[in-house]
Amino acid sequence: MLTLPETVEAQPHLNVAANPVVAIVGATGAVGVELLRCLEARNFPLSRLRLLASPRSAGRTMTFRGEAVEVEALTEDSFEGVGLALFSAGSGVSKRYAAAAVKAGAVVVDNSSAFRMDPDVPLVVPEVNGAAIARHRGIIANPNCVAAIATVALAPLHRAHPIRRLHAATYQAASGAGAAAMEELRESTAAYLRGERFEPRVLPHPYAFNLFSHNAEMDPETGYNGEETKVVAETRRIMGTPELPVGITCIRVPVLRAHALALTVEFGEAVPVEEARALLAAAPGVKLVDDRARNHFPMPSDATGQDDVLVGRIRPDSGDPSGRSLCLFVVGDQLLKGAALNAVQIAEALLPR
């Protein structure tokens, strides 16, 4: 079922017009800012940029292509004339306003989790399942950041050698919890270094030189938190492997804006390291960083601000006696491939050729 209210019919348009009016919903958030930067950096062909946010942010200006654009308060009437709406203001806002955008004629690329598991809404990482974009009925979902980063690295291997089982331990940055969490990491760390107490306001635990189990809500029955559940479900959906066994531990680490993943990937047969390396080196959106001689592997400091997902430490899993598993270490900018860049890449695929 499509999650649009019944009064809204799915629109016939599967593409956006040339040079559309583009709206960013949640323009002042951590991802919103990066959406604006990505549209600018990639020279996205748009006739006008509209910045929508909560009434609290209305009236502020942000710079796009050298010009000040005023932030407007989001209402259901905001979408008149908008051809493409990039939503990044949380699940509640998407549920409330995406239908209005579609009704007004816009195609919505939604960065929230609101529609990701809706069978009528494609969930897309262009390098992995870009063909799914064509099946949209007005809304396309942009995945969870870990799922997006992981699948960019996994898909090239999976196409050559189907993956049978996956295990992930994550090292997740502050940015996944928003700009305020990034600021809390900076502020609490500065306070720690001055020897001062700091009371967390955004995250539930101290963050300075600390790490903790991901702050998403925990299911008391299963012992898995909402982040882990999302990563598993979305990875399966994007890869087209609905039954893939996935084990996962999501941990928040004191890093600003790039997520790291220690992945163990079991295949149906042994995959030589050299072959995996060649597949990844040739894969779109991947940069191989696998220099054993210099002990140089993917790091957040290298991934920050980079479009590519960095992949390295490719080696047989010493813990799999069958010899059919490889380990990888993967790092991607959470705000770029994990969010804004992927959304803009989806939008680019919607433009007329």
Add this chain to the structure above:
Amino acid sequence: MLTLPETVEAQPHLNVAANPVVAIVGATGAVGVELLRCLEARNFPLSRLRLLASPRSAGRTMTFRGEAVEVEALTEDSFEGVGLALFSAGSGVSKRYAAAAVKAGAVVVDNSSAFRMDPDVPLVVPEVNGAAIARHRGIIANPNCVAAIATVALAPLHRAHPIRRLHAATYQAASGAGAAAMEELRESTAAYLRGERFEPRVLPHPYAFNLFSHNAEMDPETGYNGEETKVVAETRRIMGTPELPVGITCIRVPVLRAHALALTVEFGEAVPVEEARALLAAAPGVKLVDDRARNHFPMPSDATGQDDVLVGRIRPDSGDPSGRSLCLFVVGDQLLKGAALNAVQIAEALLPR
């Protein structure tokens, strides 16, 4: 073979005398300081404390039981009258001076990797294989910090349900690389917050709000670094499971002094979460921190300065279709259970009853 030079015979004494003279070799290092504090906090029955270090540190004083103790330069003649020598000055110093200490009549508890895989030297975590202490011939090895922390959490489960396979992703603190690395983390982070450049001196990569594959030397053939190799070999030896398949990824994170481990443990049969929790709650050296309702699990900020290893996030591995695996998240103070505390606990076991 025992690694002592042939001219040194293994000493007959298997215990140390009551109220021995105790020497700390490497007294001014990160672990040395904690050794001194542990001896004091645990009221270790000693007649005199000798502090040995490089000539560079000689002449400094450190406070023990309210009195200033002068640091002496380490030489081969330093061990006269010493009954117990706690070494923590790196593998090279242990290889060079441990034999002199044993020859002088001391029992050596060595925190370096020099003798850990020597079949004639017990490698001990008292809660796990304390009985092995009795087999020593002058030297007892204190394990790698990750192996010590992991085995405290694994042994109580393994005794009830033998472990068949283990997978670990680590989140390792600066302290494992010494006091200078801890200072580099503080300094480079302060510089980052001021917007200044910082050139790493101790670690090979930027550390402020960053993480990286462990800095131990990488084997270009296997793709595993020396830390990973040690953890695998030592975990097997301490647990008495020489063939245990262990997969591992060791990552350095910007945390000061507690290591965290995401463990996946496969047993021969399904182990109910409640049983695992009960086994761990009753285990020596373990503190259960597994509060799903409050989303409160082991964190470095809680483990720092604590003797116990914190264990939580106990749940079935959603990635194991056989249902025979559990996941755990384990955090321990790297300088305490990962180093100094474990060494002092070994020393306590050597005292006359």
